[in-house]
Amino acid sequence: MQTSEAIRQRRSIKTFTEREVERDEIERMLEAAVLAPNHRMTQPWRFYVLGPEARSAYGRALGDRKARKMADADAAALVRDKIAHQHTDLPGMVVVAMVQDENPEIREEDYASVMMAVQNLSLQAAELGLGTHIKSGAVMEDPAARAAAGVRDGERIVAVVNVGEPADVPSPKDRASAETLTTWLP
Numbered sequence: 001m002q003t004s005e006a007i008r009q010r011r012s013i014k015t016f017t018e019r020e021v022e023r024d025e026i027e028r029m030l031e032a033a034v035l036a037p038n039h040r041m042t043q044p045w046r047f048y049v050l051g052p053e054a055r056s057a058y059g060r061a062l063g064d065r066k067a068r069k070m071a072d073a074d075a076a077a078l079v080r081d082k083i084a085h086q087h088t089d090l091p092g093m094v095v096v097a098m099v100q101d102e103n104p105e106i107r108e109e110d111y112a113s114v115m116m117a118v119q120n121l122s123l124q125a126a127e128l129g130l131g132t133h134i135k136s137g138a139v140m141e142d143p144a145a146r147a148a149a150g151v152r153d154g155e156r157i158v159a160v161v162n163v164g165e166p167a168d169v170p171s172p173k174d175r176a177s178a179e180t181l182t183t184w185l186p
């Protein structure tokens, strides 16, 4: 697949088939990720590939957060269980973390690099016929979610990437053309 084709085909995939994602497919994606541009070659990315138990624990952490905002205890328990099961059932889930440098300038550059790594991962997945969905949110700082993913002290979770064979591929979102957002200077 041409890079341009992968870029155009990639979508955030919300539903996956039951086909398992093979370990070597995840490895291909991660090998693509670590080729991202990286100022000072700090290689700040860290990847945690979650199996079903870890996915369930991450889902419980997310479900707990949603349940805490609900008044009805029974409804809250249902939501918590549903979210945990949804995560257990995912074909693949990669938590992408970065090592936090103490220098803010380096931290910002490192964050940019890690997101470029996430894009490489997503495009490599597209070439393999797999879909990805980047998830974020305050849950990434939740101690229970961090523990579920096994991230180490000094690391920050920057993205959670669900991976699998797409069951449904959404239409492209409306986007402004590059032309309308570009200023050409003499």
Ligand SMILES: Cc1cc2nc3c(=O)[nH]c(=O)nc-3n(C[C@H](O)[C@H](O)[C@H](O)COP(=O)(O)O)c2cc1C
Pocket: 010, 011, 012, 013, 133, 134, 135, 136, 137, 159, 173
């Ligand atoms: C940094 C980042 C965080 C995102 N977080 C979420 C999220 O928490 N939940 C979600 O449903 N989608 C999330 N997305 C996916 C975007 O919503 C999605 O990329 C956007 O709607 C465009 O759709 P497309 O990826 O199919 O082109 C995130 C994307 C990025 C780049």
